[in-house]
Amino acid sequence: MTGFVPAFEWQRVMVQPWTEDFMVSFWIVVMGFFVAATCGLVGTYLLLRRMALVGDAISHSILFGLVVAFMIFRSGGTTVMFVAAVATGLLTVGIIEFIHRQSRVKTDAAICIAFTTLFAAGVVLLSLAEMKGPVHLDAECVLYGEIAFVPLDPAVEIFGLTLGPAPVVRIAGVLVGLLVLVAVFYKELLVTSFDPALARSLGLRTGIWHYGLMAVLSIVIVSVFEAVGAILAVAMLVVPPMFAAQLSDRLPVRFVLVFLHAALSSLLGYQVSVWLNCSPAGAMVVVGALLFLLAWAVMRPRRAVLPDPTVHA
């Protein structure tokens, strides 16, 4: 065991990352926070709408869109990336609904057919594209991402002000945009999630809100893609809201808890990754899941005391 788990040396694990490699540590932790907070915010609505699997689907099928966009435009700029993500996200959801409606295939199976097919098509196209020249996507990055490379990205400057590495600035912008949307359309998102039938009788077009949320989800996923990859993005979508759901029954409080969870899991996860010399994104998700377990264990006795009011009804 001693040879397998590196010793916890205070100096190496807790001090050196912040004295010798401050900028690297700082940007990794900041990126981790933005990724988990943004995913957790949109994931809160996914969970309320019982659509966590759709997040899984889009996070994989987005590879297809990115490769196609790269083959057409030969560039990986932010605009191209976002347009490709939204198009693929809506395509995925459209295919899922088409399969579900036109056949007896249930939604869960339809989701699996749609995203695995698109992901596989993306893998095939990626191999074809690689034969023609270098592509900055590779299979490993697609699945796991590499948050450790984020500090190496060239810094973005706006009005002479150095903001930070491009992926951090991009996800920060997406987070701000998402916060504005949630603040402005809070009541529409709430009622279409809680009671779609009432929402429609109030004159809201629930389909538009559904596809709008899917478009936003696609943009969030593509923004975190290179940092954490397709699989860990799903964890980031689901774990922070699940943590928040254990601790509060109020939606605004849950948003605050999502941010708290994002901060704790990115900082603690980073320290664990230095200690164990492992992938920072993986460590952040593991720490995030442990925080969820902790919240669940702490709150469980309290929940058990409350009688289920539906039993006698």
Added chain:
Amino acid sequence: MMKDFSTTAPPLEVHDLTVAYDRRPVLYGVDLTVPAGSLTGIIGPNGAGKSTLLKAVLGLLPLSAGWVKIFGGTLAQNARRTGYVPQRESVDWDFPVNVMDVVLMGRYGHLPPGRRPGRADREIARACLDQVQMLPLAKRQIGNLSGGQRQRVFLARALAQESDLYFMDEPFAGVDAATEAAIINLLREMKARGKTVVVVHHDLSTARDYFDRLVLLNMRLVAAGPTAEVFTPELLQKTYGGRLTILSDVVQSLGEEP
């Protein structure tokens, strides 16, 4: 808001309404007019299409044929004048909102996009909660309510919509006696204020007392009209078919009365 209903179109007019699930028709050619200020019950056996009729009228299900007019226009034109109380089981009661949040949703139709409910809306929501004796529970999480209390929250939300025409899907299903009495009082009060209420109802034994008009439905419209005219053994027999066991008590009590 005073409205002269004598010159305006009826709250609900349905013509030749046909609805199909998976190309299998569940409602055929329903013609129906609901007059203003009436308290109408929709009754019929399980699978008769009672909830389907409500959902089709509200545009929640596509129509295979026919049309629906709300106050002489489309539902979209009159969304604010139309309130809806879905079945309790249609929503997730673990949703992270409290009683007040749910009642405030009734105000959403009165607010432009991007605007949140304000102080006036909260006052209205509080008054509506008071009407169903739920004001003391305004801050309670909705998961911690009994079946009857949940139904009262839905009714308070409907009241907060301040509509003229209400559709309620099985509001009496699985509620305690106190809630049942509270609901019927509320329905009568709404009628007294000139509201039109259409209720899907499953309990034949109370239908005659609760509603002044009835719609008898079994995939087709069997009869519709004032309760005294349509609540007859012949028409009930026609609606419920051979299921005499359910009917015998009701039919017997009808026969006994002068």
